[in-house]
Amino acid sequence: MAKDSGDGLPPGVETAWGLRERPGKGPRPGLSVSRIVGAATELAAAEGIAAVSMARVATALGVSTMSLYRYVASKEELLILMEDTASGPPPQGPAPEEEGWRAALAHWARSHREVLHRNLWMLRIPVSSPPTTPNSVAWMERGLACLRGTGLEEGEKVQVILLVSGFVRNEATLMADIEAAARASGRSTAETMASYTRLLDRLTDPERFPAVTALLASGAMDGTEGPDDDFAFGLERLLDGVEALVRTRSGTGR
Amino acid sequence: MAKDSGDGLPPGVETAWGLRERPGKGPRPGLSVSRIVGAATELAAAEGIAAVSMARVATALGVSTMSLYRYVASKEELLILMEDTASGPPPQGPAPEEEGWRAALAHWARSHREVLHRNLWMLRIPVSSPPTTPNSVAWMERGLACLRGTGLEEGEKVQVILLVSGFVRNEATLMADIEAAARASGRSTAETMASYTRLLDRLTDPERFPAVTALLASGAMDGTEGPDDDFAFGLERLLDGVEALVRTRSGTGR
DNA sequence: CGCTTCTGCGTATGACATACACGCTATTGC
DNA sequence: GCAATAGCGTGTATGTCATACGCAGAAGCG
Incomplete structure (x- = not known):
């Protein structure tokens, strides 16, 4: 029994x-x-x-x-x-008390990203159940620990962690998709992006899709920005959003 | 030919x-x-x-x-x-010129969420190639249009849209997973969450996992917050982060 | 009318997850 | 020492899947 x-x-x-x-x-x-x-x-x-x-x-x-x-x-x-x-186990990283929650959380996010980057196959596994394995709980633990001293409620901390890890996963998936498409067609990622924008350009009527047309015309899709820049950009936005919340709380903000 | x-x-x-x-x-x-x-x-x-x-x-x-x-x-x-x-085609929603980009983008995100909510199976489709179908391009168009007048660069606009849509998708997937797990075990979502926290509680040594232990003790995981609250919370954080960026630009901020 | 082209379909292939039952092996209680 | 027992490895079988291939008939073209 x-x-x-x-x-x-x-x-x-x-x-x-x-x-x-x-x-x-x-x-x-x-x-x-x-x-x-x-x-x-x-x-x-x-x-x-x-x-x-x-x-x-x-x-x-x-x-x-x-x-x-x-x-x-x-x-x-x-x-x-x-x-x-x-x-694997989560990295140690800087303690929030020393370098602030923001640096700690950013480090956590980057480590998370590196794991995914090293194991791209992880992104293709369909999520089915909440995390119950030792390491996934340990990662959760470290993420929550980053938010010590922010004055956030416990529930808010989980939400923030979920938000950040979701972002990391999403960004990594996007990148992996592009690379996979490139490898499948035997071209470089830049060529793949270029052919994609060409296709969009051909399909999008400037009258029906003015914003997309403007985007394509701006040359912003020409792939001068690497995936690292994209990741850094998104993470900064996210952390800015969290910071706005933290500032409304009693935490030191450090 | x-x-x-x-x-x-x-x-x-x-x-x-x-x-x-x-x-x-x-x-x-x-x-x-x-x-x-x-x-x-x-x-x-x-x-x-x-x-x-x-x-x-x-x-x-x-x-x-x-x-x-x-x-x-x-x-x-x-x-x-x-x-x-x-x-389907994206909704009209408020124009950014009238009610501001923030309201417009929030409406876009909520509509996106509703579509996913109505068609949970969409979340299980593995993404494989960049969007080239008419409606997906139209959604992209409306998303970009929300950011008119923000002063953001075109490249930044795409990133913001990708950030928001990734968030929506992620949040919806999380919720769908819980519901699926609940249905599979024949219990309600609240019961499923409760049994999950009980499991975590049993597994997590307070010494090795202090933050998780504190979280569980706080009762924040008892599911008083519905998924709608979670979504609203995450979206606010995200938009706050975007707003911080917009404010550094020449846009009116309206 | 004959040719081309497109239709629907039957059959076949090879991969897949997994149920089930068998024979074997090491340990435990006697 | 010995039998009961539980765990182990495997062969075979079932049902499902996506999809390649080729055929026979239909619709339009010249």
């Missing part, structure tokens, strides 16, 4: 939290969750998330497909575990 | 733009792109995007699976067209 450690947490996730002792009954396991996750991640990094099928992961490990199900309840669980290990 | 209207625009998308005349040669088509899209959308609304397979759409229309490929080059194209028709 008390074997299961509580609410319906998937077995692999329980392993990740260090719960679930191995009851050394049957034959010794020839595999491990982490080996499976490792192989799957390698596959995803090399050929994209679409290449991650139970069959291919199994052959990469030299076992049969069905063996994996002894360690992982479903493919979805495998993906969640991949995400958790790829995220 | 000059039959194809230019760069590699998918045939169904060309139809959506009104290009591509029917060369009345063969037998009259018994189907149409819009009928296919309609059936697929009904299916998605009723059973989620996962239920949309070429086979099921075809049977819903009383034709064979392969017939669909006479109208649509691939399933991906079908999804794009579904998205376009479900979005």
Whole structure:
């Protein structure tokens, strides 16, 4: 009865939290969750998330497909575990007391972005359930910690964190999409953008789409701004918005 | 030679733009792109995007699976067209000259949200290419138009629009995920949230996760705030951030 | 009329997640 | 020592999916 450690947490996730002792009954396991996750991640990094099928992961490990199900309840669980290990623990970063919440949160956001950048396949995993894996909770923890001393209510802090992480994810996805489209067509990202603007230019009647036409004419879409600038721009806007809120509260603002 | 209207625009998308005349040669088509899209959308609304397979759409229309490929080059194209028709044309909304860019952009964002809310399946479609369908360009047009008179550069306007639409999409996805999880477990969203916080509470050691522990203790996760409040909160932050930028420019700020 | 072109469709291919049942293995209680 | 037991690896099977290919008939063109 008390074997299961509580609410319906998937077995692999329980392993990740260090719960679930191995009851050394049957034959010794020839595999491990982490080996499976490792192989799957390698596959995803090399050929994209679409290449991650139970069959291919199994052959990469030299076992049969069905063996994996002894360690992982479903493919979805495998993906969640991949995400958790790829995220890794959050970085230390500057403490909000020393350099202010803004620097701390900006560092957190940039670290988050780097993780996604290094593991672009993460962006293609459909989100299905709220985060319950150790590292994702740890990231949440660090994000919240950035907002110590701002005077924000706890609920507001979560919202801010969700706002920032959503932005990071979004920005990274946009960039990854462009790069993926470029790679698919065998051209550079700049060429891809250029052909896209040319297409838009051909499609948009200046009368029906004056603002788009003006945008295209301005040359702003010619890709002189790199993705790093885009990210920095969005993050500054976001943090400005948060700062406006923080200033209305009793925090020091430091 | 000059039959194809230019760069590699998918045939169904060309139809959506009104290009591509029917060369009345063969037998009259018994189907149409819009009928296919309609059936697929009904299916998605009723059973989620996962239920949309070429086979099921075809049977819903009383034709064979392969017939669909006479109208649509691939399933991906079908999804794009579904998205376009479900979005519909953007709303008129207040002109920035009358009520200010902020009210205009807020209205744009809310309308965007309503579309997603009415068609939750849209959130599950993997984004693959930059928007080239008529309605998506029209939405972009209206978004840009909201920023008339702000003094922002064209490039900045796109970034702001991308920022806001990313936020809307993100917020809607978060909410849809919770609702989906609730429906899957047969409980209400409030119960689902409660069981989630209980789970987190059990997992998080107060020493390792002080901020999360404080959050849980504060009762802020007890779901008294509805999703509408969350959305309004995030949007205000975002617009505050944009406003900070606008104020540094020569625009009237009106 | 004959030619071209487009239609709908049947069949086939190869990939996929996963249920199920079997035989085997290490440990535990006796 | 020994049997019961639980965990392990795997083979086979099922049902679903997107889509390539080729055929037969229809509609318009000359």
